[in-house]
Amino acid sequence: MKSKLSFFDLVIVGVMASVGFSMLLPAVLRQRAAARNVLCASNLKALGLAMHNYHAAYNQLPPGLGGTVGGEDDTSNQGRLGPIVPLTPFLEEQPLWEKIANPYVSPKTGKRFPAMGPAPWFDPAEYDPWAATFSTLRCPDDMEDKPDASKQEPIVVMALAMPDLPPGAIDLATLCNYVVCYGDGTYMMGENIDVKDVEAVNRVRAGMRGVFCGNQRMRFRDILDGLSNTLAMSETISPGENDAKESHIAQGIQGLSLNPSLCLKAHDGDHADWWGVRRGSRWADGTLAISGFQTVLPPNSPTCLSDLGMDDPIASASSRHADGVYALMTDGRVVFIRDSIDCGDSSKPGVSVGEGYARPGSQSPYGIWGALGTRASKEVLPNPNPDLAPVESGTVRNRNGQIQRGGNEDKWTTWTDRDGKHRLKARVNRIIDRETVELEDTKGILHRVPLNTLSDQHIVMAVMMYEMDLESEAASKSE
Incomplete structure (x- = not known):
């Protein structure tokens, strides 16, 4: 004989479910934050693998600055291409690399460009490859702080397969959150030297002590x-409306290379002279102040230029992660480096030739x-170092700096249709009228696909992920 639940029993069940639900949601939110950190570390891991594969192919690393020289900005890249460009294949x-490595005709204007493209600051609306965006170059935590991106009209297609971008539908915010290490030098580190200039070559050999x-x-x-x-890469905060001075670059600071700590004072005060370009603003540009960093000021410090301009910067690693930055060691390991790491005396000059600088080889x-x-400076590093922690696969650091096992909720998924003919790497954005799933691909294009055209596995996955998003939003509003 079946017993019926009384109204009181139903209330008790409802209260217990609500308590359990309220305990579950914070964990879901933490796991989502953890997943974003895992993805950031994975991006650095992918860049490290690309770097090693490049070295295996060419028996060298890509240069910090390279390319063609001479001519105008549309006929030469002025030797300012960064290492990310040769790493693209x-x-x-590979399709992006083919466009760059071969002569290119703009589909919009018909303008012709030579192989290896124009200067990296050339209008990306005319030279489409400089407007290319790919998810490996973006840290999810940095993308979270881009309210201006939501104001842009999204590209919407009614297909599961990746479409060709329509003319003019290109994101001009060609941002990159990962920067290469130039070492600990402070004087003229951003200079693109002429190999015939003996003095400049000697200065480079003395002061440019990094991997790039x-x-x-x-x-x-x-x-x-x-x-x-030895460090190979780390992070930088890219431009956004709410980043205050975080991606800005102060300029015109006299004596910067002899006293890098002047950069900290400039950002703390009412400095009014700011460079027009910002950190991480052009992925193809190898300019140190934009796409590199020096191990001089502590992680999450600002970046500055001296009165000598962009050839004489102090560039810092930075991120939106709590208490530190992710970094790539040259052997391919990803580590989390705390802001509190020992940084010596930032008021001292770096190594270079010339009066006042530390001697070469110091x-x-x-x-x-x-x-x-x-x-190659023969320093002995402490082992273990509490401010430099390895990031294991599937682990991240929470806001207390502790290792936290990460979830998979924010990772990209390869979606397939019922027939298995089409595949798309994307994540769920929303479900419309319980019939159509809106997927956002890695280029920000929205694909609105009827649910019943997906494979059974991905129908279930889409519904579950969407319901989890609703629960997370409800929890955020209630806090």
């Missing part, structure tokens, strides 16, 4: 401190952080 972006530098050829065998002890004046940036 190793980042599963100018147009100088670098191999793994040149990293005498060991690949596992150990870094910037502590463990500076030592991590040098490739």
Whole structure:
């Protein structure tokens, strides 16, 4: 005989369900934040793998600055291409590389460009490859702080397969959150030298002590401190409406290379002279102040230019993660480096030739952080180092700096249709009228696909992920 639940029993069940639900949602939100951090670390891992594959193919690393020189900005890239450009075919972006490496005709204007393209600051509306965006170059935490992106009209297609971008439908915000390490030098580190200039060559050899530098050829065998002890890449905050001064670059600071701490004072005060270009604003541009960093000021410090301009910067690693930055060691490991890492004395000058600078061959004046940036200075690093923690697969750091096992909720999913003919790497944006799933691909294009055309597995997945999003939104509003 079946017993019926009384009204009182139903109330008790409802209360218990509500309590359980309220306990579950914060965990879901934490897991989502953890997943974003995992994805950021995975991006650096992918860049490290591309770097190693490039070295295996060409027996050298891509230069910090390279390309063609001479002519106008539309006939030469002025030797300012960054290392991300030659890495594109190793980042599963072969079609993009083919456009760059061959002569190109703009579909919009008919203008012709030579192989390797124009200057990286050339109008990306005319030279489409400079407007290319791919998810590997963006940290999800940095993308979260882009309210201006929501104001842009999205591209919507009624298809599951990746479409060709219609003319003019290109995101001009060609941002990149990952920057390469130039070492601990402070004087003229952003200079694109002429190999015939003996003085400049000697200065470069003395001061450019990182894995990446100018147009100088670098191999793994040149990293005498060991690949596992030398930084290759880290992060930077890219432009956004709400970042205050975080991606801005102060300029015109006299004596910066002799006293890098002047950069900290400029950003703390009422400095009014700001460079017109900002950190991470052009993925193809190898200019140090835009796409590189030095291990001089602590992580999450500002970036500045001296009165000598963009050739003489102090560029810092930065991120929107709590208490530190993710970084790629040259051996391919990803580590989390705390802001509190030993950075020595930032008021001291770096190594260079010339009066007032540390002598060539000296150990870094910037502590463990500076030592991590040098490739052959024979510094001895402490082991273990509490401010430099390895990031294991599937782990991230929470806001207390503790390792936290990450979830998979925000990872991209490869969606397939019922017949298995079409595939698309995307994530669920929303479900419309319980009949259509809206997927957002890695280029920001929205695909509105009837649910019943997806595979059974992905129908269930779409509904579950969408319901989890609703629960997360409800929890956020209630806090």
